Amino acid sequence: MGKRYHLRDFNFRLVLWVISLSSIGVLLVGSAESSLEMRQLLGVIAGSLLMFAAAFIDYSWLLNFYWVIYILNLVMLAAVLATGHDSHGAQRWISIGGVTIQPAELSKILLILFFAKYFMVHENEVNRPRIFIRAVVLLALPLVLIARQPDLKDTIIIFIIFAVIYFAAGLSMKFIAIFLAIVIPVAFIFVFLVSQPDQHLVRDYQRQRIMAFLHPDDEAYSDDTTQQDNSVIAIGSGELSGKGLNNSDVISANKGNFIAEIQTDFIFAVAGEELGFLGSAGIVILLLLITIECLLMSGRAKNLSGTLICCGMAALISVQSFINIGVATKLLPNTGTPLPFVSYGLSSLLTLFLGIGIVLNVGMQSKISIRVPGTGRRRNRREKD
């Protein structure tokens, strides 16, 4: 805390991408459900403030409390299971002082911070089996809690984020090869087992959605693909330039309520329908720019934990985006995950801004300025602490 930062180190480009994307999000949410536009706008403003605030909190100082962060995360997740709200058959929300939050969202940021520090502490031992096993155990604890909510997709997302962080931390190719040799067959076995009618691995509704995706023409699962089919129709019908935000076209998936909860998990359908290919591809590019910006900053971080925070955030944003858009365009089975910075929902919005804030702080502490004019190349030096 109390460090001096140079404004020239502040990554305005990242902030520009994020604010642009969130603004599009506000407009899309407003078009989907006008009554929510103001709340989303307030969320973006609050998130931006949170981002700027976080940008000026020294992440290295913050990471000193990494065990506290870890324990706090576990307690929060346990609290969800104990007291959480029941919604759509899963307990994913808790109320704190009247505000309902979805701890799984915050949990992702907290775990990024924890593992960033954890791997830095063990920077030279990351490929030791002991450290590997410990890391896996430390991941498993929160994952089990999330999986039991039940929340399959967040379990998978967090697992991928962990894998990316570990990868960035320098996991040896040997481990990666062993890992892939295990994960790929396990994934196949998982899908096979889930396909069996009397399986106990996942909940029925989860199996239903996976099966619906695997067997799109089977009537038995059609209810679960209807949402996605309608989303695909909506996106497709947007063609090149879309029907326009808040259009008065009566033939509209958005206006016709063809997609339930369109303002959250299927906000991309609104984008596709109303903004067309130009708008929706623009959103994909903005998300990619944010990801790349994070990854660029990871390379300039003063230490490994900074690098890992940036990689973790990049993973979080890109994986969630890919799942969300993949679902909306029916590349993936139906699972509800918000589109970063676009979907309606405060938990997601605030945690993402918080994460970006921390990434910005990482950027401001890099030794080398962002770009050395004239040289056309980036310099990178790592500070050890």
Add this chain to the structure above:
Amino acid sequence: MDKRMKKKGRHVFHVNRPVVLAIVAAVFAALLIHRLYQLQIVNGEEYRTNFAIKATKTRTIKSTRGNIYDRNGKVLASNQLSYSLTLEDSGTYSSNRERALQLNAEAYRIDRILQANGASLDNDFHVVLDADGNYTYNVSGTSLERFKADVYGHAKITDLTADEEAAGADDMITYLCSASKFGLVWTDKNPYTQEELDAAGIPTLENLSKQEVLDIVYVRYSLFTTQYRKYLPVTIATSLPDEAVAAINENKSGLTGAEIVEDTIRVYDDPEAFASLIGYIGKVSSEDLSELQAEDSSYSSESIVGKSGIEKVCETSLKGSDGSETVYVDRVGKVLEVDESKTVSPKAGNNVYMTIDKDLQNAAYQILEQRIAGILESVITDDPSYDPSTITDTADFRITMTDVYQAIFDNSVLDFTHFTADDASDTEKNIETAFEEKQQNVFAEITEQLTGDDPAAYEDLNDEMKEYESYIVNDLLMSKTKILDSTRIDKTDDTYLAWTRDETISLKAYLTYAASQNWINISAFSSDSEYMDSSEIYAALAAYVSDYLKDDSDFSKLLYDWMIENGDITGYSIINAMYDQGIFQKDDGAYAEFNAGSLGAADFIRSKIEDLELTPAMLALTPCSGSAVVTDPTTGEILACASYPGYDNNRLTNTMDVSYYNKLAADSSGPFYNKATQQKTAPGSTFKLVTTTAGLEENAITRDTIFNCNGTFDLTDTPLRCWLKTGHGNLNVVGGIENSCNVFFANVAYQLGLTEEGNFSDSLSLGKLQHYAEIYNLDKNSGIEVPEADPEVSDQYAIQSSIGQGTHSYTTTQLARYVTTLANGGTSYDISLLDKVEDTDGNVLTDYTPSVENTLTISDTTWSVIHEGMRAVVAAKPEYADLGMDVSGKTGTAQESRSKPSHALFICYAPSDSPQIAIAVRIGNGYSSTNATLVAKDILQYYFNLTDSSNILTGHAMSQSVASENVD
């Protein structure tokens, strides 16, 4: 690799890892953009079009059906503006719980409003309340399974689970009330709070009556049936009275999606007199549909079409063309917008004008009722010495009071199911007590006969037991339950013959034998038949029979008949029960007199028939029916075509009153059976004019040929007796017609059949008679547009055929064409009911003129003989003496059964010199032709205004008729 190199290599790899990640992210982004390109650019237009199709729906705007008018433009069938209540599931709710609560409350509110304003929901749900107020299904068999599949959301009946298939009405209601369905209750864990219920305005399930629960479930179920087509409003109440319409409109702000819409219902004027001609409308049957679709592709399985009569005949003219409107709908089919520019207005159907004269048709129907009632009244006897077994002349048949009382039960004049109701009167309860006692005794006796050691042979039983045993075998085991499979029975088997022909064995012996011969389908009454020996099977059958008979209304009627026969129920209690059931009104004067003993039962019944409070149709005794067809002989148009008894087609149209339909179908008087176009009888002496034509045209006789009638014609093997046993003496042909002398016409037939060798040939004579019947087109349908039975020209017994017996059989309408031809002197029209079809603007689209089937080329002499003869027939009738108009006609009394009175027939035209109308009348089993001539006389008086119509249409039985007068 040295240490430095190693370290450097690791370091390089470190640096590159985020780049690897960036590349992966870029690849994923590219994948998404490619997908978007595919969806939006490559296939975008297709998605847009398909989506437009998906979101655009058309709904039908119903057209109105054309009206049916009489020849003078008086309305016979029209559409009455009515108001219906429709409901569209157009609300938005925050949760399923909220939705269930709000919709149920709305259904409850609607129900309350309708109830308070004299209206009710159109409940066509198949769960109803029984007499004890419990839920029960009102359908069974496949219909019930179909209903269950619909309720439990299965496309196919075979998808029903065992539980669902076994579900009783209570189970179904419980299921429908649950949170997963219509949510009249929410989950146990999370029930509705009192505040929630109060706010919504609906009591808890426990505080709703079963009827209210049913009503709410019905409304919710109606909405459920259009859950994916919410742009289609469901109609939940029709024919609303004005108060209900006003009340719904006043409360509309609280009734989301409820709408009062204008609708039409089909209304028939004077339904009883016209139902047999006009018919009724209803949902199209699959057979009719394919036929109609061939003509007009806009018919669908939901179409309401004419089911019989002119409604069916003129279906395509009367049908309007439905309009349509295009609406844009959301995911659940809720209407977002109506595209007015694409609305196609409906076009009303064309109006059909009939040749019928409405007033004349009504008069003819009423006259038939009055006259038939008159006959009935005159043949009811309470003479204790009357014994039907001694009657030789069918004209002497009489109806005893026992017959009357039995008819009151047999034709369901008294509703004996009401005897067990809570509000049954003391008289009704007493009858029920006696009935139950009788039932017990009879069942005990039947059981004794079935299971006892010493059952009596059929021939040794008394008449009553014989009838019961016959009922058990023929009705119960064979036709009703098919337990005794007639296809398996060996009809030449000795035991079978011993039972049926010789009557020498007992029922037990017969059934035991049938069981041993595998004639009995055991699975119909016992589930574990595999483990039963034949005596056990037999015991199970005996138990099944008693059990079945207990609730079998036909057997109950049989028991009542025998109770009346045996005096176990008195006429006194029957008549009082009729008062208790509101069939008669207690303030009618007769009630007091009857109960005081100053009015005897027979007189009482006669007085009720006299007042037409007890009609021939109600009793369905003999006679109970008749028909009259009036034509215009100059055009061949049908002016009236009445069939008695009729029915109220208003109750079969719009929403079919199923119980009424079933009652009509079971009614012994046969209201669905058109007596003018379907009932065929021998024409009797009305045929003698054909014989006359044949005789004269074939030169078998001349105008002056004289035959002597001594009462019997005996030139052929089977002698034929004249109705006047003493004989008519010498008659020429005009005299023969006038006196309807059988012997005279038998002689004509004989002459017609003489070969060149002078021998009589039956076939020669018959061939000539057939030829002349054919030139009158008696071998063809009359031309009437509604379905008509095919005529039969006699093909046996020339002598009998010449006087209208033999195997001649014609409908009244066919006789009407015949008399039309006689009246106009040789033009045989295809008589017709249809005048013209007009569009709604009054432009004539089709003008129907009866076509001429053929013109008879017979000599003027023949015509003058026929006309003179027919004039002489009526001139000799005393009842026509003071008519004030010359009428020509021919009577007919056709005997077809030794056990029933003869049919009464009369054909005539008037005025004699220039006929304006021709009439054919028939009263089935109407005793004497005089009764038919009286009907014709009343019609003539009415049509020509010969007397004030109040003297004709009296509303009372016209008892001028004479039953056993010996005339022809």
